[in-house]
Amino acid sequence: MRIVLIGPPGAGKGTQARVLADLLSVPAISSGDLFRAEIGRGSELGELVRQHTQAGELVPDELTTALVTRRLREPDAADGFLLDGFPRTVRQAELLQEALGEDDTVLDAVLAFDMPDDEIVQRLTGRRLCPACGTTVHTVFSPPRVPDRCDGCEGALVRRADDTEETVLRRLAVYAEQTVPLLRWYTDRDLLVHVDAMGTVAEVSDRMRSALAAVAL
Numbered sequence: 001m002r003i004v005l006i007g008p009p010g011a012g013k014g015t016q017a018r019v020l021a022d023l024l025s026v027p028a029i030s031s032g033d034l035f036r037a038e039i040g041r042g043s044e045l046g047e048l049v050r051q052h053t054q055a056g057e058l059v060p061d062e063l064t065t066a067l068v069t070r071r072l073r074e075p076d077a078a079d080g081f082l083l084d085g086f087p088r089t090v091r092q093a094e095l096l097q098e099a100l101g102e103d104d105t106v107l108d109a110v111l112a113f114d115m116p117d118d119e120i121v122q123r124l125t126g127r128r129l130c131p132a133c134g135t136t137v138h139t140v141f142s143p144p145r146v147p148d149r150c151d152g153c154e155g156a157l158v159r160r161a162d163d164t165e166e167t168v169l170r171r172l173a174v175y176a177e178q179t180v181p182l183l184r185w186y187t188d189r190d191l192l193v194h195v196d197a198m199g200t201v202a203e204v205s206d207r208m209r210s211a212l213a214a215v216a217l
Contacts, residue, residue, distance in 0.1 A: 001026065002105060003212075004083045006182065007113030009171045010120040011197045012204060016113070017084040019205045020212075026080035031088075034067045035059065054161050056170035058088055058178060065095040072099070088179045093186070109215045110186040111208060113197040117172055124168045128157040 001024055005013045014030060021028035035053060038046035045063070052059045068086050071077070087093040100106055126139040128148070132155035137144050144150060148157050162171070186192040193211045197204055 001080045001108045001212075002100075003081075003108055004087065004110040004186075005085075005113065006088075006110060006179065006186075007197060008115060008117070008120055008175045008179075009168070010124040011113040011115045012201070013084050013113055015201055016111075016204060016208055017082045019201070020208060021082050023209070024080060024082075026082060027076050028082045028084055029068065029071050029077070029086075030084040031059075031064055031068055031086040032084075034071060038067070054167075056162060056167040056174060058174060061089055061091045061095060064088075065092055065099070068096070069099045073103070087182065088175075090182050090185050093182055107191055109193055109212060110191045111211060112183055112186075112192055112194050113204075114194055115197040119198065120172065121165060121168050124163050125159075125165050127160065127163050129160055130155045130157055 003020070005017055005020075007013045014028075014032075017028040017030065035046075035049045039050050040046070048063070049059050058064075064086060068083070072081060083096075087096050097107075122140065123138070126141070128137050128139060128144075129135070130137075130150035130153065133150060133153045135150050135152050137151070137157065144157065146154075149155070150157055161167070183192060193215055195204065195207050195211050
C-alpha cells in the first residue's frame with residue numbers, strides 16, 4: 001500500500017508510521033529524516049533546510065518534493081511506502097501526484113491524525129533530548145529519574161530549538177494556513193480518513209488499523 005500520514009506537529013505521526021510500516025512491511029519515509037540527513041552532511045542544501053525548520057517554517061515545496069521523490073524511487077519502496085510529513089501543502093500534493101503518475105502508481109489512502117492545539121503545545125514543549133545517546137523523554141509524560149539528566153547515559157537533556165512554545169505556536173499557525181487546505185484536497189479525491197490521535201500509542205494504532213481496514217473493503 002501507498003499511504004500518506006498527515007497531522008499537526010506532535011500528533012504522533014512518526015510513531016504510528018513505524019507501527020504501520022512493520023505491519024505492512026513497507027518503508028516509512030519521513031521528510032524530517034531526509035532533512036536531518038542533509039543537515040548532517042553539512043551540505044548547502046542542508047543549511048537551507050536548517051534555517052527554515054528552526055524558524056518553524058516549511059521547506060520550499062520543490063526542494064522537499066525533489067528529496068522525497070528521489071527516496072520513493074529506491075528499490076525498497078517499489079511495492080509500497082508510508083509518507084510521514086509529506087506532502088504538507090496542496091502544491092506538494094500536486095507535485096507528488098505528478099511524480100507517482102510518471103511511475104504509474106497512485107496513493108491508496110491518506111490518514112489525517114486529529115489532535116487539539118493545546119495538547120500539542122504541552123507535548124512538544126515538554127520534550128527533552130539527550131544529544132549523547134539520542135534518548136527522548138517528556139517532563140510530564142515520561143520524566144527522567146534525575147531532572148535534566150538522561151536515565152541511560154546520564155548525559156544532559158536539552159530542549160530542541162524547535163520545541164520552544166513560540167516556535168510550536170508558529171508551526172501550528174503554518175499548519176493551519178498551509179496544510180489544513182490539503183485535507184480538503186484529499187477529501188475531494190476520496191482518499192482522506194480521519195484518525196483520533198488522542199490516547200496511548202496502542203489505542204491510536206488500533207484506530208489506524210480499523211480505518212485502513214475500512215478503506216480496503
